[in-house]
Amino acid sequence: MARLASSSEPRKAYSRNPISRVLSSIFEFFLSIIDAVMLPLQKRIGIRGMAYVFVLPNLLIFAVFILLPMLLNFYYAFTGGTRLFPQDRPFVGTENLERLFECENFLIANSCREDLFWRAIGNTIFFVVTQVGLMILISLITALALNRRIIGRGFFRSIFFYPVLLSPVVVALIWKWILQQDGLLNALLVAFGEEPRRFLLSAGWARFWAVVISVWSQMGFYTLILLAGLQAIPAELYEASDIDGANGWDAFRFVTFPLLMPTMMVVLVLSLIRAVQVFDQVYAFTGGGPGTATQYMVQYIYDTGFANQTSNYGLAAAASMVLAGALLAFTVIQLRLGRSSAISE
């Protein structure tokens, strides 16, 4: 309270610094303009009514660009044609969804009418399982290392976090440069007596590196969350387990692991939700290739709706609904686990 009072009360109008005096008189002028407009309004609708004024801009943007599109997506999924505007689109019922699911054998993508969609699903499942597994493992090891009393902890923390700040395109280009045929990695392989490899031209390698660069660019974020979770574990618990004669492994199994579980769950759900939406980084990295090896669900939606010669918005919207279903499932898990405070944009 004392802190609040001191920071809000004086030093505005009476400041001796000429710059801040000019600034505060500009601010005062600005305020009186707002008051001139808003005070009559406030008199009419009352103090509570002003709450709606404050919430309105955000709500408006939100409604137009998130809520409305969510509803429209259903409309698109059940209409056909190649026209964008809703009034030009004929109603086709569940045709789009049926087309996506028209398959002789769901395990063989080639037997499906939309074989690309099923290939994308297969690729996405592979990506999600390997990427999330690898990322949680590495993030946990790193968080445990950073949680020890070590010299230069802040430095290491920043280093591991830095790639999180890089944009998908930049990450893709950095790695493309290292992995290209005459690149650094092949030079290292040759130096160790190995054959150089064509990493981005082989389906298996491209899938592998898509996972690796995605872990590389995101693990710092999850490491930080896990580190915060580790630091929240009271030190007394370790002392108590020490007194009870537990060795280090026991302490990890019976103290660290159970107490870290809630944080692990948050990390798991957040990384699942992100992994299912994998697109931009890999799109800039391989373009979905070689062939269709690294085409994922969002790229299928993007290609079908925007990149292909004839835009099939209905089919893209139907595929979005399938994706939304998967995300919804993860969100329900998240809510079940009872934490809504950890959020991903």
Next chain:
Amino acid sequence: MNAIGDYLSRTHGKSRLDISDIFTYLYLSLGTIIMFGPVIWLVMSSFKSSAELSKFPPRFFPYRQETVAVPGYDEPLDLYDVTLEDGTVRQLAQVRRVGIEAQMIDPANPEEIIRVNINQRKPVEEINFSLTNYSNGIQKFNFWIYFGNSVVVTIGATILTLLVNSMAAFALSKYKFRGRDTIFFITIATLMVPLSVILVPVFLVITQIGWNNNLLGVIVPGAATPTGVFLLRQYMLTIPDELIDSARIDGASEWRIYLQIILPLARPALAVLTIFSVMWRWNDFLWPLIVLSRSEYFTLQVGLNSFQGELQVQWDLILSMTVLTLLPITLVFAVLQRYITTGIATTGMK
């Protein structure tokens, strides 16, 4: 096994370095190389000439071959260390190369042409950070246009985000009104609705408004971030209501309370949101990719991606432009890293 156990559990080390400490430092050092090495490699490569870039195996530092101006030749000639047949090594300048034979001259005695096998000569080089790639790239890439667009989008969107989010957070935390809980619930519920799920209808809405190929189409839609509203609301809840009540008694209008009391007090939360917003917007790719199709409106990220599509082999330009694209966000991180890492650890968001 015990060493692993120690590693997994201990939060404080003994005064002596034991095996688990060594293991930790080894791991962290290796991690540092893997996490930061690729960026260093990118930066080093961006200073190399395209001839140097296509060399295999590549070298760490950028080199430049030394040249010498010889009277009688218009262009400066490349210098080589040549091992002659009698075993002596001389520094010679190359006039031309015919097959596997190079015609060299001694700069001091340009009359006499010495023919040597090309395997007999080694270029004379010095480390040289050349900015040629940067100046060429900036020209061919329309760097300043993309950079300007990115700056406009980042600053515009961040200001708009801070304004509308803080207004909404103020209303949701300090007023009781009908529909408040519903609005808050919807905000939270849509946290999990990613753009990738509503690509098609968002494109329609943007087209209807006429914001295709308009930076407003990139700035406005993402401004109502649920994350920002949530973060600011939680923070504003901790501001005591008495402060607002006494301001009302003093006759302050609601807007004055918002601008003069709430915003200054919410500065720490606003700072965190600013950092995140700048980061999101600078790096944003999918949304601008959908909205912008004319290259004069591209942001850096979209421009860089289309640039690499056009110029599959022009690594010299791509590398330098990639460095310029990551530079601003790196500078922000270098200055504010403490706030960023603690901010993320405490709010758990990205």
